[in-house]
Amino acid sequence: MSVELSNRGEGPASNGELHDDVSEGNLDTKRLLTPRRRQTGGYEEIAMDIGRPSPDGTALLLESMSHEIMRLRVATGGLAIFAVLATFVAIGLAITRWDASAPPPVGRSPCFDNSIYQDYGPIAKQIISVATSGPSFGDEIHKRLEKLCFTFGPRFSGTDALNSAIDWVAEEMTLDGLEKVHKEAVANISNWKRNEEWVYMLQPRLLELPMLGLGGSVAGNVQGQLIAVADWDELHLRADEVAGKIVLFNVPFTTYSETVQYRYRGAIEAGRLGAIGALLRSVSSFSMGNPHTGATRYEEGTQPIPFAAIAVEAADLIQGLLGTGQAVEVHLQMTAQTEAPAQAFNVMGQVTGGMTPDEVVVLGGHIDSWDVGLGAMDDGAGLLVCWHAVRLIHTLGLRPRRTIRVVGWANEEQGRVNGVLGADVYAAKHRDERHVLAIESDSGAFNPLGFTYLGPDSALRTMQALSGTLLGALNATQVVNGTGTGADVLPMYETQGTPALELLTDATRYFWYHHSVADTPDKMDPDELARCAATLAVIAYTVADLEQPLYIPR
Amino acid sequence: MSVELSNRGEGPASNGELHDDVSEGNLDTKRLLTPRRRQTGGYEEIAMDIGRPSPDGTALLLESMSHEIMRLRVATGGLAIFAVLATFVAIGLAITRWDASAPPPVGRSPCFDNSIYQDYGPIAKQIISVATSGPSFGDEIHKRLEKLCFTFGPRFSGTDALNSAIDWVAEEMTLDGLEKVHKEAVANISNWKRNEEWVYMLQPRLLELPMLGLGGSVAGNVQGQLIAVADWDELHLRADEVAGKIVLFNVPFTTYSETVQYRYRGAIEAGRLGAIGALLRSVSSFSMGNPHTGATRYEEGTQPIPFAAIAVEAADLIQGLLGTGQAVEVHLQMTAQTEAPAQAFNVMGQVTGGMTPDEVVVLGGHIDSWDVGLGAMDDGAGLLVCWHAVRLIHTLGLRPRRTIRVVGWANEEQGRVNGVLGADVYAAKHRDERHVLAIESDSGAFNPLGFTYLGPDSALRTMQALSGTLLGALNATQVVNGTGTGADVLPMYETQGTPALELLTDATRYFWYHHSVADTPDKMDPDELARCAATLAVIAYTVADLEQPLYIPR
Numbered sequence A, B: 001m002s003v004e005l006s007n008r009g010e011g012p013a014s015n016g017e018l019h020d021d022v023s024e025g026n027l028d029t030k031r032l033l034t035p036r037r038r039q040t041g042g043y044e045e046i047a048m049d050i051g052r053p054s055p056d057g058t059a060l061l062l063e064s065m066s067h068e069i070m071r072l073r074v075a076t077g078g079l080a081i082f083a084v085l086a087t088f089v090a091i092g093l094a095i096t097r098w099d100a101s102a103p104p105p106v107g108r109s110p111c112f113d114n115s116i117y118q119d120y121g122p123i124a125k126q127i128i129s130v131a132t133s134g135p136s137f138g139d140e141i142h143k144r145l146e147k148l149c150f151t152f153g154p155r156f157s158g159t160d161a162l163n164s165a166i167d168w169v170a171e172e173m174t175l176d177g178l179e180k181v182h183k184e185a186v187a188n189i190s191n192w193k194r195n196e197e198w199v200y201m202l203q204p205r206l207l208e209l210p211m212l213g214l215g216g217s218v219a220g221n222v223q224g225q226l227i228a229v230a231d232w233d234e235l236h237l238r239a240d241e242v243a244g245k246i247v248l249f250n251v252p253f254t255t256y257s258e259t260v261q262y263r264y265r266g267a268i269e270a271g272r273l274g275a276i277g278a279l280l281r282s283v284s285s286f287s288m289g290n291p292h293t294g295a296t297r298y299e300e301g302t303q304p305i306p307f308a309a310i311a312v313e314a315a316d317l318i319q320g321l322l323g324t325g326q327a328v329e330v331h332l333q334m335t336a337q338t339e340a341p342a343q344a345f346n347v348m349g350q351v352t353g354g355m356t357p358d359e360v361v362v363l364g365g366h367i368d369s370w371d372v373g374l375g376a377m378d379d380g381a382g383l384l385v386c387w388h389a390v391r392l393i394h395t396l397g398l399r400p401r402r403t404i405r406v407v408g409w410a411n412e413e414q415g416r417v418n419g420v421l422g423a424d425v426y427a428a429k430h431r432d433e434r435h436v437l438a439i440e441s442d443s444g445a446f447n448p449l450g451f452t453y454l455g456p457d458s459a460l461r462t463m464q465a466l467s468g469t470l471l472g473a474l475n476a477t478q479v480v481n482g483t484g485t486g487a488d489v490l491p492m493y494e495t496q497g498t499p500a501l502e503l504l505t506d507a508t509r510y511f512w513y514h515h516s517v518a519d520t521p522d523k524m525d526p527d528e529l530a531r532c533a534a535t536l537a538v539i540a541y542t543v544a545d546l547e548q549p550l551y552i553p554r
């Protein structure tokens, strides 16, 4: 364990100049500093399709503004960040007692381990103090989240907005002083365009229903009687009634993994029975009229039919009408297109390990989002708390044995369903590095409770001891095994057997906002963001620094 | 106090036949049983304006279905309701101990009054037991709420849907056995049509913003730079910058009465300074992308400018962009029209007083709603809990000294702002009756806490004693003075000095849903509806039966 009380590690200077090392490492970094014209996102495409003003007039102004902003940022950003970080360090030093023999906190976890406490208690305490003493650190994260969301809009795969946001992340990581900041190209990512779409109920009265087409759906213009089913069983019991109709999967939300099966397979199963289209009760635990999109798929040999989510309230209305014996007729229009696969990037930076830099603790979230809302919760905040965990480690001048790398992964939302998963590309490209731990934050960066875990039992016990010993002050000591893991750490588990953690938080409201217009920065709390970053920093640092590796990759 | 343990009062039989007395009492009741073609509401108008399918094809089918439904309802409804109510009575009898000398509940209110408890404790206990023992009563109310909302859609002033809903309420009240069920015409009600409307942000990037024009706004098609102000002070400090621009009132929600001033007066104040249009951060305490409409107004001598609410998230985005020095340009299109004043109705039924029938306790909510959502919380549920309070009193065979009347008031949403308030018409028409108490439920029929109060101090003390003595079992003993009252009971207070109560509930989520697409039946809880009805029934019955009147009207 090496602790350097300087504000600078051995990486690039964080003095406000863009450092050379951003242009090394791969073919794509030469584009890193080139501002691009931001392109129309989801809203814009819809707008243009219904004959509203075109964005062409804005491109030039935008480009000149973005040059100007970058010039100013380069000139002033580094200095300001240096000042803020110096303050953090000062606060941390003032608060932290460097006494490894101080008594452990009361109310300790059953997994509390005294030797871990001896080795890492003071550092954990310092990390937590710096992150959570006062609002500054959380406010910094939240301000960056707003900047990411407001400046670029939704970061949908296949849009220039996404690639501009990726460039911005790389620039900001560089300004933070992270090392080896670069992008890695991901080809063949999803390029589905929503375009114009709507659903009208025609009978028993005319009503436009709040809806969002599902990502990957084909276009279609279908009108017909509606049949509502509550589950697969009811669909198959009533198989005779389906042909020529539009099926509503009015499935109440139970858990995401259970309910989302209807989003993945609804068009396949309904199409197989001769339905002309399908609607889905939005996969959501609470609704205020906001429909929720998400990826869907087709299978060879079944006729692809258009498939859209409607708001929970609209599904209730239809069920209420059907329940009184009234026929319900709807007209579904979708003009979605799947265009030629696009290119995006995984973007990353690190604190390079002081002893075994090819052993890596990787953590991150996905940089892409859906085309509605602003991708604040899913997964802007997830990426930001991972990034700021690494930033915090850098700022504190910590240099662990192994490398700690933050990655913004590409195309999580549609990857493996209708395109390449950025994290698969990462795992392949980095197969020569030994990943001792992979951590994802994509379940909402709300108040942290610990982690869910997928991996070998030996590493599980170590994780439980580390969390139980070091995260008591944050009440984030849970390590929950057997509930699966996130999409972006799964490839490391699959290729190297790397233990996979997903940040576990109080995600009560996660499926309120998920994949909808409600996913905006106001939903995320600065204090909770800071606590997430602290949780991640403690675990990433200690696992990167343990004398015995948590796991020996295969 | 007279208690009749029969299932029938002296009113019309509740045996499933429509009784003659629905066609007496005023000129409008002859239309009571005439089903009407339900008309297009807000959604439909927008739909038609953008060239979507027209509703014409649905009218005939609809009419024939609505005839059929009414036929079936008349044939079977009364019988079913009779059975349900008989069950209530049985449950009530089984549970209630008719022993006035039983010890009062523990944890009594400081306002507990032993003589009130002697006189009305058993009845209050019975009412509460019947309403809240088991789910049936709450489920009945909630089912009727769904029926009202799903069948007719939004009940916007000026639509045939509203008048069809009013007819349905009268029919159902009749089936319930309420007495003197009838409608009273309200002329000159608001007739504003939303039509097509949208807002696009043009700079710094093209984005459609979730919006709803404000009721009463003029049409307009304006494009310009946006200036955001946080309050009136900032508007006037920056008065020089306003001319030719569009003003965004980005006022954070504090209380409704405070924040709503910007909705009422925003177009006036911005227009006076030469603004070409105005936008309002939705008056809402929590948002999921749903904009909130509501009434606005103009003043003589200022140029009327178009005025629309945008979603809270959109206001945050604009503020975020302005905060980084970027100019924001928007294009606001509204094609709203104020048509010739329409006619609607106050609809009412009662339990006629056994001794002084011209002394009245009136309670109710408004039957109209905004043109978005389904008016479930505002104020379908409010009317329903008042109605079911009276139904409960009737079912229990109670016959108080004075009359208890439930009213569904017309045109509350726009009344006195841009049209006649139905409750003003009620107060004028019923000025010869002496109203001893007026109770409104229009603050969300959530878990009841008591009432807010406006009126003389003597009646306040009596109300505190009644609530403190009789509503302890519901934890609804609060009587809060000095916070104003609702629009529909104010006319009685103004004309007769009648004490005015507004049902006070745990309305934490009220301004989440208010005047938005999120106002749908799923937001209301059957148990809470039952508790509201019980609270209202206890107070309405006892005040109607007190030997000394609560208040002697002037």
Ligand SMILES: [Zn+2]
Pocket: A366, A378, A379, A412, A442
């Ligand atoms: Zn995600």
Ligand SMILES: [Zn+2]
Pocket: B366, B378, B379, B412, B442
């Ligand atoms: Zn209301």
